Amino acid sequence: MATLGAGPVDDGARDGQLTFPDAAYFIAASRLRPGLDGGYTVATLQRAMHLEQVAGVIPTLLTFDPAPMEGVLEGFRGLGLATERTRIRNLFEELRERPELVRDAVLHPFTEPADADPAPWTDVVAHDGTVVLRLPFIRQVDWFRVPAPLPVLAADGGVLGALHGFGELYRLWVDAVVAEVAPRDAVVVSEAKQVGELLVGGPRDYTLVHTVHNAHTRPPHAWDSEMDPLWSGWFDVIDRFDGVVWLTRAQRADVVRRFGEHEGWAVIPHPAQPAAAPPDAASRDPFRAVMIARLVEQKRVEDAVRAWPAVLAAEPRARLEVFGEGPLRGELEELIAELGVGHAVTLRGYVPRASDELATAGLLVVSSRHEGWPLSITEALSGGCPVVSYDVPYGPAEMIQAGVDGELVAAGDVEGLAAAVGRVLGRPDRIAAYSDAALAWARAHGPERAMAATSELLVTAIERSRRRRLS
Template identity: 45%
Template sequence: MSEPALPDAEYLVLASRLIPDRDGGFTISVLRRALDMAAAGARVRLLTVDPGDQADHDRDRAEWVRRGLLGAPEDLRNLFDDARTDAGWLRAAALPLPVPAHDNDTRAIADAAERTVLDLPVITGDPAWHLSQAPVVVWDADGREPVGWLPGFGGLYRAWLNALAAASVGPVVVVCEARQVGEVLVADAAPLLDGGIRLLHTTHACHVLAPFTWDAPMDAAWTRWLDIADRFDGVLWLTPSQQADVERRVSGIRSSVVPHPAPSGLTNDPVRGRIVMLNTLIPRKRVADAVRALAAVRVSVPHAELHVYGDGPERAALAELAESLGIGDAVLLHGHAPDPEAAWATADLFVLTSTNEGQPLVLLEALGHGVPVVSYDIPYGPRDTLARGGGMLVPDGDVDALAGALTALLTGPGVREWLSDAGRSAAAAMDAAASMRALGAAARSALSSPSPRPGRVPSP
């Protein structure tokens, strides 16, 4: 009998929030990962830490089930919903009174009977709010008075994970999907995680700023996170290129490549000349470049159209640009697409013009549908993902080259069909099974190696 893709363990996939139609491809990728893990035979639960109302969380769970991205509502748990239901774990982890003095406002979290369960500090104007040690005040079972406190959000998150781990059978692997959450889990000043927990941390975005070279500057959040990344049992990069670039400037990180899986066997009946984009309308996506390229494409392919699925602050400016170029009727801004299959069903080509990505899901979806890709050669994702075929790369920011590639695919005899077949073959080689094998290897390594965290003493 062959070895299972994932080693036997309790898997907790931890995100900050999972809200329908929020956070773009990140949310979808997290939900799909959990489904793939369950399909591979793993015991897996999704966890979130956003302090929303339970009624809102229940609606979100129901919607994810309806969309087929969550097996059952109980597969998605929330820290504050758990505290509202039974806060025994919270009181057991609380440090004794008195609560340290602080100047922050607080937000009360109450249960269904309107009994206060805990008070959260409210920290405004600080991008590193999650690292604050402002106390989380824990109340008694009757909601009448405080009985203890936890040191900041890190102390709160750790108390929950430790309680979940204590109730699990066998080893526990936490797959953390959010940098802010991961950062507080290994912060010096927070109480230590249960020694049996292995903590894998995924990455979903480009870690450098413009000009996006390997040695380009990083923003403060990435710099701070990479400074403590050696405390994780494993860091999971989406592409070999990003892993290599990070390892050129940071040492000591246990890391693996675990790419997003590509779907396969999906149908597509293209409308000739229909070029599609699926992304938010923000400057980083550079949709204006695709609009300008379309104007050049239509000189040779007058029936070509650009169909953009997604919304955002640049929508009006893009419509004005299309009108100014005389192609207002050929640029269709469809707005938010709750069902992207409608876009893929008739797509002839897919174009990606972002300044940077992690590994865009839309690129993988294009290959799975047999829709050829034309993409800027950007970090990260396009070069690695298209290495097996299915698309063309053009120099980053070169609108003329973008237009030339689109024109060649729309006019070259048999070129589109050849790339479509290559894309489907590439997607089949990058399926969920391949992604789960990579994740399984990372989990085995973490479970078989000493944790980098034992012996570290929290700061007073």
């Protein structure tokens, strides 16, 4: 039985439990913070829990966020997203505890950039009060690609040398973590594009698999649409990964059409988590729809608001409650007032366990511009809540069975969205039928299915990694 990271084998493993390849496993994420980054954070934590609960292995998560980590793991446990065995290691926390990680490294000569700002640095301070490392402030969205020098300081404040960019820093730490479990095979599953792109940029003694969480193009997100610049560099190095996980068949097909077929790719959606005791149909309010979405451009909450006057014309008792926070709150409040739907549309703000609202809702509404594999839809179907969603790249069309457990609407069609909501809200019999079908879908797409596919991918990825290191 394999373990994740350096964690122990679960002695309580169930008979017939799925067995993963014998290796030490790590899950690498940019940052993991309760309440931040929406479905990405939840999906990453759930992957670690599924590996523990389905495969009987203990996860170690690696994060690269310089903010203090105090209370993070406890926060996730309070949300049901981590167990007592879950472990999170953080690059900067370990630099503060063990400054020798960089002070003893092979460094490059450091020269202060001639065009440097007067105060371009953020200091990483060790627990003994000495500055270990200085991080440059880089004013561009792809900051992680800039090979700016990162000066390393001795305990006396003198400059020992520099690392070449964040890539060299990330690789140095991950190499050190992996070395702790040698000579065992190690597998790193990267969940963030910048982390994967940086780790793949140098030699490594471990297997590297990357999960793609979101659309890789700009609107209208067709197969040949302009590339998102934050993804373009990742695709330049895609052949260096030992495996890639796509969440949908559609995104994989679009990428193959554009870049050609590649070895080591698999489609493994985030699994559903079927409710052990699904809510009784009588507990659902047939007039209440909910959205669980950050108030940002991608989620296009304004379309749901614009649809509501037509929904109310057909069903005056219909209500929409939006759970989420973001920079567009002011604009949405103005739109709600302008349309005169304040009595029926409510912005609830951020609620830590917003998914619990799906147990009593008659409907989930999704009006995003693009997705990867919408967590809110997975959570809704897992609890038997019907869904009305725009048919956008990627995910909804591979999750919702139109006319069976929900409705699909052409992207951006506000009138169609209102009509689809009207076909469900206020109709208890249809809600009950859709709910039963949603639960059936969830039971067929649970964690066991995803973990079995992951195990198959890892077998081939580890073998590919071994061949790469021998070549």
